[in-house]
Each structure stands twice: as structure tokens, then as C-alpha cells.
Amino acid sequence: MAYIKVENLTKEYTMGEIKLLAVDDVSFEISEGELTVILGPSGAGKTTILNILGGMDSPTSGSIIIDGKDISKYSDKKLTYYRRNDIGFVFQFYNLVQNLTALENVELASQICKDTIPAKEVLEKVGLSKRMNNFPSQLSGGEQQRVAIARAIAKKPKLLLCDEPTGALDSITGKKVLEVLQDIGKKYNITIVIITHNQIISQMADKVIKMKNGKISDLIINKKPKDIKEIDW
Amino acid sequence: MGLLFKNSIKKIFKSFGRFISISVIIMLGTGFFLGLKESTPGMFYTADKYYDDSKLMDYKITSTYGLTDEDIESLKNLENVKEVIATYSLDTMANGSSIRLHAIENEVNKVKLIDGRMPENNNECVADSNKYQVGDILAFDEPSEYLNINGCKVVGTINSALYMFSSYGISNSGDGKLESFAFIPREAFNYEYFTESYIIAKGTEETNSYENEYNEKANELYEELILLKPIRESIRYEEIMKEAYDEITKIQNELNEEIAKNQSKLNEAKQELDEGQQTLNKTKQGTLNSINKSYNNLINNKEAIVNELKNNNIEVNELGTTINILNQTITNLKEQLNLIEPETEEYKNLELQINALETQYNSLIEINTNLTKIEEGIKEIEQEKYNFEIKIQEEQDKLDEGYEEYYSGVNELENAKKDAEEQINKAKQELEEIEKPVWYLLDRNDNTGYQNYKDDAEKVEAISKILPVFFIIIALLMCLNTLSRLIEEERTEIGILQSNGFSKTRIISSYLYYVLTSSIIGILVGIFLGYQVISKLIYGVFTANYYLPEYIVVVNPITLCTIIIFTLFLMIMVTIIACSKELKCKPADLLRPKAPKSGKKIFVERVNFIWNKFSFMSKITTRNLFRYKKRIIMTILGVSGCTALLLTGFGLNDSINIISKIQYQDIIKYDEMITLKDEVETIDEKMENLFNQDNISNYLLINQNTYTYKYDGKEETVYLIVPNNVNELNNYISLKSTETEKEVTLSDDGVTITSQMAEQLNVDVGENISIRNSDNELIIMRVDNIIYNYVSHYIYISPNYYEKIFNIEPKYNNILINGNITSDIELEDYNMYLITKTSEIEDTFDDLIKNINELIVLVIVCASLLAFAVLYNLTIINVTERKREIATFKVLGFNSKEIFIFIYRETFVLTIFGSLLGLILGVFLHRFVIYTAQTGSVLFLYNIEWYSYVISVIITVILSLIVQLIINKTIKKIDMIDSLKYVE
Numbered sequence A: 001m002a003y004i005k006v007e008n009l010t011k012e013y014t015m016g017e018i019k020l021l022a023v024d025d026v027s028f029e030i031s032e033g034e035l036t037v038i039l040g041p042s043g044a045g046k047t048t049i050l051n052i053l054g055g056m057d058s059p060t061s062g063s064i065i066i067d068g069k070d071i072s073k074y075s076d077k078k079l080t081y082y083r084r085n086d087i088g089f090v091f092q093f094y095n096l097v098q099n100l101t102a103l104e105n106v107e108l109a110s111q112i113c114k115d116t117i118p119a120k121e122v123l124e125k126v127g128l129s130k131r132m133n134n135f136p137s138q139l140s141g142g143e144q145q146r147v148a149i150a151r152a153i154a155k156k157p158k159l160l161l162c163d164e165p166t167g168a169l170d171s172i173t174g175k176k177v178l179e180v181l182q183d184i185g186k187k188y189n190i191t192i193v194i195i196t197h198n199q200i201i202s203q204m205a206d207k208v209i210k211m212k213n214g215k216i217s218d219l220i221i222n223k224k225p226k227d228i229k230e231i232d233w
Numbered sequence B: 001m002g003l004l005f006k007n008s009i010k011k012i013f014k015s016f017g018r019f020i021s022i023s024v025i026i027m028l029g030t031g032f033f034l035g036l037k038e039s040t041p042g043m044f045y046t047a048d049k050y051y052d053d054s055k056l057m058d059y060k061i062t063s064t065y066g067l068t069d070e071d072i073e074s075l076k077n078l079e080n081v082k083e084v085i086a087t088y089s090l091d092t093m094a095n096g097s098s099i100r101l102h103a104i105e106n107e108v109n110k111v112k113l114i115d116g117r118m119p120e121n122n123n124e125c126v127a128d129s130n131k132y133q134v135g136d137i138l139a140f141d142e143p144s145e146y147l148n149i150n151g152c153k154v155v156g157t158i159n160s161a162l163y164m165f166s167s168y169g170i171s172n173s174g175d176g177k178l179e180s181f182a183f184i185p186r187e188a189f190n191y192e193y194f195t196e197s198y199i200i201a202k203g204t205e206e207t208n209s210y211e212n213e214y215n216e217k218a219n220e221l222y223e224e225l226i227l228l229k230p231i232r233e234s235i236r237y238e239e240i241m242k243e244a245y246d247e248i249t250k251i252q253n254e255l256n257e258e259i260a261k262n263q264s265k266l267n268e269a270k271q272e273l274d275e276g277q278q279t280l281n282k283t284k285q286g287t288l289n290s291i292n293k294s295y296n297n298l299i300n301n302k303e304a305i306v307n308e309l310k311n312n313n314i315e316v317n318e319l320g321t322t323i324n325i326l327n328q329t330i331t332n333l334k335e336q337l338n339l340i341e342p343e344t345e346e347y348k349n350l351e352l353q354i355n356a357l358e359t360q361y362n363s364l365i366e367i368n369t370n371l372t373k374i375e376e377g378i379k380e381i382e383q384e385k386y387n388f389e390i391k392i393q394e395e396q397d398k399l400d401e402g403y404e405e406y407y408s409g410v411n412e413l414e415n416a417k418k419d420a421e422e423q424i425n426k427a428k429q430e431l432e433e434i435e436k437p438v439w440y441l442l443d444r445n446d447n448t449g450y451q452n453y454k455d456d457a458e459k460v461e462a463i464s465k466i467l468p469v470f471f472i473i474i475a476l477l478m479c480l481n482t483l484s485r486l487i488e489e490e491r492t493e494i495g496i497l498q499s500n501g502f503s504k505t506r507i508i509s510s511y512l513y514y515v516l517t518s519s520i521i522g523i524l525v526g527i528f529l530g531y532q533v534i535s536k537l538i539y540g541v542f543t544a545n546y547y548l549p550e551y552i553v554v555v556n557p558i559t560l561c562t563i564i565i566f567t568l569f570l571m572i573m574v575t576i577i578a579c580s581k582e583l584k585c586k587p588a589d590l591l592r593p594k595a596p597k598s599g600k601k602i603f604v605e606r607v608n609f610i611w612n613k614f615s616f617m618s619k620i621t622t623r624n625l626f627r628y629k630k631r632i633i634m635t636i637l638g639v640s641g642c643t644a645l646l647l648t649g650f651g652l653n654d655s656i657n658i659i660s661k662i663q664y665q666d667i668i669k670y671d672e673m674i675t676l677k678d679e680v681e682t683i684d685e686k687m688e689n690l691f692n693q694d695n696i697s698n699y700l701l702i703n704q705n706t707y708t709y710k711y712d713g714k715e716e717t718v719y720l721i722v723p724n725n726v727n728e729l730n731n732y733i734s735l736k737s738t739e740t741e742k743e744v745t746l747s748d749d750g751v752t753i754t755s756q757m758a759e760q761l762n763v764d765v766g767e768n769i770s771i772r773n774s775d776n777e778l779i780i781m782r783v784d785n786i787i788y789n790y791v792s793h794y795i796y797i798s799p800n801y802y803e804k805i806f807n808i809e810p811k812y813n814n815i816l817i818n819g820n821i822t823s824d825i826e827l828e829d830y831n832m833y834l835i836t837k838t839s840e841i842e843d844t845f846d847d848l849i850k851n852i853n854e855l856i857v858l859v860i861v862c863a864s865l866l867a868f869a870v871l872y873n874l875t876i877i878n879v880t881e882r883k884r885e886i887a888t889f890k891v892l893g894f895n896s897k898e899i900f901i902f903i904y905r906e907t908f909v910l911t912i913f914g915s916l917l918g919l920i921l922g923v924f925l926h927r928f929v930i931y932t933a934q935t936g937s938v939l940f941l942y943n944i945e946w947y948s949y950v951i952s953v954i955i956t957v958i959l960s961l962i963v964q965l966i967i968n969k970t971i972k973k974i975d976m977i978d979s980l981k982y983v984e
Helices: A046-053 A076-086 A102-112 A119-125 A141-154 A171-188 A199-204 B002-014 B016-053 B069-076 B212-311 B316-339 B345-432 B448-464 B467-489 B491-499 B504-542 B557-584 B587-591 B616-625 B629-667 B685-693 B755-761 B799-806 B838-881 B883-892 B896-933 B946-973
Strands: A004-015 A018-030 A035-039 A061-066 A087-090 A159-163 A191-196 A207-212 A215-221 B059-067 B081-087 B089-094 B097-103 B111-116 B124-128 B137-139 B151-160 B180-184 B194-201 B439-443 B672-680 B698-711 B714-723 B751-754 B768-772 B778-787 B793-796 B812-818 B832-837
Touching (some): A004 A046, A018 A061, A018 A207, A035 A171, A035 A199, A046 A061, A046 A191, A076 A087, A076 B883, A102 B616, A119 A141, A141 A171, A171 A191, A171 A199, A191 A199, B002 B016, B016 B467, B016 B504, B016 B557, B059 B212, B069 B081, B069 B212, B111 B124, B212 B439, B448 B896, B467 B557, B467 B896, B491 B504, B491 B587, B504 B557, B629 B896, B698 B755, B714 B755, B751 B755, B755 B793, B832 B838, B896 B946
Parallel strands (some): A035 A207, A087 A159, B124 B151
Antiparallel strands (some): A004 A061, A207 A215, B059 B439, B081 B194, B089 B097, B111 B151, B672 B812, B698 B714, B698 B768, B698 B812, B768 B778
């Protein structure tokens, strides 16, 4: 039984008089603990899928069943609690609260979730134990992204969604961030969905969904995903 | 340029809320400012125009003896006189209530016809529009000798500038209160003299009634009038005296004439009588003479006979006997003869003898007959004489009666003369007692409404001195904040424009379109709001007790231009400065969004033991508070300003409302004051009986008179009060010392004065004050005590000190009573002129300050609106600045309530902090407003009730909450996906 089951997902944007079909009748499944990469050029509809999976957007039609619950029909309020309890987000631009230290940014999670991993512990896991009391502006991009991952992980989410997590980072830093993601995912058995246009990243995925013009063009299942350290950048 | 202009227009519609909020704040600022500032000039102008249109008199002259043509002529000859109208009025009773009748005049005090038409004959009139309707009949309760009519029909209703206030003043008839007025044709009056004269001074029409210029013009005439007054009074006095003397002389002459006439009548009568007497005497004498002559003849004859008889030896009285004897003898002889032979000698002898005897006898008989005849004649004459004498006596009696009459006539005349003289002397004496005529010179200030209106308008002015300035400063400050923020947000666009080669000037002017459009809309609506809404509202509120025409908007070009130029200048400057700041950056930098302010540790964090006690959210809030310093300052400034305005408003309400309670309940304790017609030394029995009847056991005689004093070039009226009994005064008026907070008793070597007067004159206990009486004489007194008092100025003085200062014993003209006169009495019967109830004064005072309360409501409403606009703007800025942060929270799964609390916490803290600061600011602002408003004779307390502080804060907090709830919708609308896509 699939942990995530997307069926006939369609998302249509209306901009003025123009109708844009961002996602066109997409179906796929993801199993629990799997690391999935959605690959595709910009405008392929991958971010839309991620947003819908994360409860930030609702589909025009189709169903998204996560852990047995169809979130496509959720109200805003339900979606909020879905985001709060089940989802962790990592963005391209980190989206840390500037006025909070690294530690405090992670502690935000404990403000809304009851069962959380202590902030210090998570920060140690992402290798930032020495920079906990620094403000985002005092951290490098990679460090900031690791804080963002720590914040997402601290909530013990069922699903970790990452939108171009390395998009704003240089390759070495990006590799480190991905390493953290992979390690953490394994350690806490978190289902991870990463969106990227970087082919290389797909090597570390259990499942790669390739998208083009709002449709799935290819779906590859990696029987043996590579460890991130083994991937040549 | 065309495109940039188009862009500006589009921007207006894109950020319509922001655009409107700038307009609204500017509108509120200018509207409130202009509305309050321009109300007083407008009120003055509206009234002045009404006065000019109705040709309201500048002076009114009445005289105790009426005015003559010569009086009027002399007034007309004054240099500064424009118009003198001699006319009539009469206080009377119609349909049971007091009414004053005026003659209709076209040159002065013209009436304003509200309904109907002007009278066409003596039986028609126009009357008070507030009391009568067209078709009503005025029936005078008693016919008056001064009127040709006994009533009239109301053919029109009117307003008159003489009666512009709801209380018309004092009437000579009825219970002393004038209830209504009417104007009737001149011909309906029947006076010998003019009752009054209205004067319009030269040049006053061109000036504004309540300004100094008017007073100067009017004063020029006053100087002349004050000089003319004693002259005319003397002339009139002499005239009256001369007239009276002439009258007396005339009466005297008439009397003299009458007396003379009577005298000559009497003389005539006497003459007649005298003549009668003379004639009578003459007749009496003549007749008596002739009678006496006849009588004498007869007596002579008789005597001759008697003598003859005597010669024959016969006594007259024996004559009869002799005759009888002779006869006997003859008879005897004859018998003898018969016995003798005839022819005997003897016979012959005897016969001879008998013949001789017979001859003798015959002669004796003859004599006897004659004698009898004579004696009969004598008797007849005696009878005649007797009869005559009776007749004469009768005549004499008649004459005597005439004489008696004459003499009583003379007596009467004498008495009449005496009486007349006495009467004339008495008249002359009375003449000496005729009082000199007095001219009363009244100006417009004696018109209750005229003076009150000025006070009311000045109250508006007093409140408008500082509040609107404070208001507009806050408004502009908030506007500028919004504006600079708006331009900061536009940095990307500025970058695009700059990178495309638009010149800085063109870019700036593009923003100026936006700013100016918004400002000008705000200013225009604000001007309309100020002049048409707020000013009219204030006018309506303050003239609720007046009968005045509609408000006329007065625009003071200087005020208007100042506010427009000031506002626009500031807006333009801020636009240019804000744009220039952005334009300094390189276009490439501008194209990237400005990085959010990075986090920083705040000083509280360094104090670990405090910081550690903070909850996570408190930490965030505290740190955020210090993150945007400009926003904090602006929010605190804005909120505290609004709270200060609110507190000032409520505080003013407290300060003013408490006055009447303190003054008329705590200080003035007597229930009624009876003003007496004539001064007295003690209360007479009649009055005492009345008091007993009405169960009034406490009363105090006082003397109350008005004096004046000057300070800062202003003249104030002060009441000097002398109580009959210094120990009882505190039962009627509380004299609480400002020094000891205890009630004081009047001493014999100083006066007790009220605090406001002491303040104005800057005197302390032990120092001297000088006041002036109506004759402008200076009176100097030592101040012994200063007491609390809030309305009017008073000097309390003991009878002994009064005697020392004025050198006369005080007489009393008022009675203070605790209790009420309940009996239905004719005031005049008790030497009363007026009964004033303290509660009624309190009510009147409350009515007056009710106007201020409504003005305060306006201040509070405007302050609330401003507070709302300010908070809205600041919060909107707060939200847009932190859009990304909010989106992050949303993504993390914070629900909208949690986000609302998170955002609101900061604003709430700032609002509370701003409010508390505003309370402090408000106390000062309130003091300042009270201080500047403190003019004239009402002392406002620097008093703010505790609940006013609470309400001010609560209103601010509630407004802030409402704003947050509105903003909450904006927060909900923030799109997570879009907000998170930007580069950091």
C-alpha cells in the first residue's frame, strides 16, 4: 500500500482570460520512507505538485491520498493542521525568520507541535551545534539551508518537501545539504520529495518522476540509489 | 511623461487602500484644523452680517423722563452719529404673559419676517416667531394710556436681533421675566415723549461687531454720548422745572384773577347796600320830620285849647265834668224857668242866665269836640309814626342781612386766598423735590444674546487654539511615514525606470503625481469637511439657544493657504527626499528587493535572568519591537497622540462639567436670592411673616454691587458682597480658603477674594487690590483671604471693614435664603424685584456648557478617527514589511489565529505603551488647553476623572483591535507560494 497516492491530479490556473494547465492529469505513488525526486525544467508543473502535496494549494481535480487521507478536499483550516503536523518544508531561499537565531528558528516548530525533536539535537544532527545562537544573516547559505532542514525535521513530519534545496547554493555546499537530507531521512524514516531541475540529484533518489509540460514523461525506480558521497558533481 | 502619468494613475487604483488612507488622514487633519480654527470667525461673521442686515443699534438711550425732540436733535448733531431714531416701546401683559411692544422702524433694529406680512394698520402687529403664529390675537390684559389699541392681530412672525438669545431679559411687568416681544406700528403708541432712542454710529457697519475695530468706532461715539449725557440731563431738568414753575404761575394768576373778581363783586354788593342804607336813612328822616311837624301842630293846638280852658279856669281833664255840670245846671235852670212866670224879671233874668250858660256850654262842647279831634289826630299820627318805624326797621333788617352776607363773603375770600397760597407753596415745595432726569446709555452688550454669543464663540476659539494644531501635526506625521514607506516599497520600479534611462526628475515627478493627487483630494475633501461640516456642526451646537440665521462660511485666506501650502510642501518634500534616497542606489541594487533587516540581539538578552524568564513568543515579540525603530517611534507617537487627544477631550468634559456642581452645590449653598427694590437695613414684619409662612428660618441680608478691575488690558466685573452677619455667611456661601482648605470668616481689616481674581491680579494674602465703581473711582482694599470659586469673581467684605473703606454703613439690597418662597405673591408688595433660584442658574450654566460638551464629542470622534487611520496605516506597513515572515509562519502550519496573535502582540504592546505615554502627554495637553481656554470669568478645573484615563486607553485599544481585525483579512490573503519565491 502506497504511502502517498496521487490520482488524476489536475491544476488549472486562470490568469485573466488565459487558462494555464499547470498539472495535467497526473497520477503516481510514493511509499513510506522513500526519497523521491521530481525532475523537470521550469514550468513543467513540478512546484505545483509540491505545493499541492504540502497543502499550500488545492487541486482543480483529482485526489491526493496521504497516509489514507484525501487532502484534496481539505478546508483551509484542515490544511493548516495538515501542514503543521504532517509536513516539513525546505525552500530554495531558506525562508528563515531573520529576527530569530538559528536555534529559535528551529524552536518555532515546538511552538505549534507537541511531539518534536529538541531543537539542539536537530541542529547537532545537521552539524550546526556551534552556530546555534547566530542570526540567519550571520550564516552562510548552506548553513541557513541546514537550519531550514533542521526546522522542518524538528516537527517529525510524515513528509518532507524540498523545493530546489540546492538551487541557491554552490555545488559543494549543495552536496553537503543533500547529504544532510539523505542522512536525516534515513535516520528518522521520513518520506522525502525533492524538486529539482538538476539531473545529478536524481541519482540519490529511490524514485524519479520526470515531468514535462504538466505531465509525467517518465517514472524511474532506482533499485539502488547512490549515496550522495558517491555521486560525482 | 505620458506613460509615467498613466503609471501613476494605475498605481492609484492598484494600491487604492493606501492611496485613500493618505487622503483620509490629510482630510481629517485639514478638516479638523480648518473646521475648528475657522468656526469662530464664521460665527462672528454670521452674527455680524445679521446685525448689519437688521441695522442693529450701537447704542440705546432711555431717560427717566422720556426723550424730547430737542434731545433727539442734540443726538443727531453729534459728530460720530450716523443715524438717530427716536421711537417707542412698552412693557405690558398680553394673554397673561409679559411682552415688550416696539414700534416698527425701518432704519434700526429691523425685524426679520419669518412668516406672514408686515402690519398695514394699527390693529395689526408682527410678533415673536417662537411664541406666536400668524392669526394669533394679542389681547392686552389692561388698557394702557400709552397705547391707542387694546390688542392686535399677529399678521406676521419675526425674529429680531434684539432678541437673539432664548432668554429675553427683564421685563417691567409680570414676574420680571420678559416672555415675548412684538412690533407694532408707530402710530399705535400714544406717548408725549419718545421712550427711547436708537443710535447707529458712523463706520460701525463696516467693521466686524465682535472685533476691536468695532469697539473703537463705537467708543468714539460713546465718548461723545457720555459728554452729552449730563448736559441733556440738566437741560431737561431745567425744562421740567420751568414747565412746572410756569404751571404754578399760571395757576396762581388764575387764582388771583378769581379772587379779584370775587372782591369786586363783593365791593359792588357793599356799595348797593350802602346806598340802600342812605336812602333808607333819608326816607326815615323826611317822613319822621313831617310826622313830627304834624304832631307838633296838633300838640300846639291842643295846648292852645288847654291854655284857653285854663284861662277859663277849666282843667282839661275837668272839661267833661264841667260840661256835664253845666249841662246839669242848664237843665236845672230850665226846670226852674219852667216854674217861673214867663216874662217876670226873674224869669227874664233866669232866661238870660240860661242863655249865657247855654252859650258857654256850646262853646265848651265845641272846644271839647276840637280837643277830641286833635287828640284823635295825635293818635293817628302816633300810629302813622309807629307804622313807619316798623317799615323802616324792616328795610334796615334787609340791609343788615346784606351786610352780613357781604362780610361772610369777605371772610370766605380771605380763606380762599390763604388756601390758594398754601397750595401754591406746596406745589413749589414739591417742585424742589423733582429728581434730575437720568439718561441710561446702553450698548449692544446689554443685549443678553449679544454678549453670550461672544462668550460662546470665544469658547470655540479657546479650544481651537492648540488642539487642531496638535491634531494636524499627528496627521501629517503619520502621512509622511506612510509616504516614505510607500516609496521604499517602490524601489524595484524606481530601479526599472532608472535602468531604462528615465531622468531622476521624471521619476520623482511620477511619484509626485501620485502623492499630490492623494494629498489634493484629501485637502479638498478636508476643506469641505472643515468648512461645511465641522464648522456648521459647531455653529449648530453653539447656537442651539439662539435665534440666528444660517451659518455663513468664512474663509480666512491666510489660514487656508497656510494649511494647504504647509501640507503640500511637506508631502512634496518627503516624496523628493524618499525618492532621492532610493535613486542614490545603483539601479541593479534597486532591482533586487531590499533585504529584510537582519536580526540582532537586543540589550535585554544580555540580562540573562530576565531574558530566560521570557516565553518563546515574548522573546520574539520583544526582539521584533526593537527591530524596526522607526515603526516603533511612529506607532508610539501616533497612538500616544491620539490617546492624548482623547484624554484631553474627556478631561475637558470632566473639567467643565464638575464646575456647575462645585459652584452651585458646594460653594453657593443658598437656595434662592431675593433682590430687593429698595435697600433696607433690616427685614420688615411683612417679609418676616412671609418667611414664617413659607417655613424659611434661615435668611441673610447682603449688599451686592458690581465693580470692575483690569488685568492684562482686559476688564472684568466683580461682585462686592457685604453680609449682614459675618458669622452666618458660610451657611449660604462656602468661603473655603485655598491656603488652609478651611472655611474662613470675614475679618474687619481685609477682604476675602476669589482665586481666579487673585490669579488675574497676581495678588497674595496681605497685599492690596484696587477696584473701580461705576463712577470710575478707585477703591483700594487689603486682601485677607483667597477662596475657591469657579464662576464669576467675588469680593466678600465685613460690614465693619466696608464702613472703614466706604465711610458709610452698608444697606442691604439682597436676601439669601435657605428654602423656597412658595407663596404666590406679588413681588412688588414685598419690596422685591426678582427671586433667583440657584438651581435655575445651575441649569442655565449647564445648558451653556452642554455646547462645549458637544464640541468635545467632536474632538473625541475626530481623535478616534485619526487614531483609527493612524493605527491602520502603521499596521498595514507592519504587515507588508513582514509579508514573507507571515508566509513562512503559514507554511510552517501556524493557523491564522496564531499568526494574528503573533503580529498583534507587537502592535498591542506598542498600543498600550503608546497609550500610557499618551496619558502623560494628554495630562499636559489638557492642562495647556485649559490654560489657553481660561479666559473671562469661568475657572476650569485641571481635573481629569480616573475613568477618563481608563476610557481613553480602552478606546485606543479597541480601535487598535478593530484595525487588527480588518488587517487580519489582509493577512489571510497573503499568498504563501508567491511570498516565498523572492530572493533573499
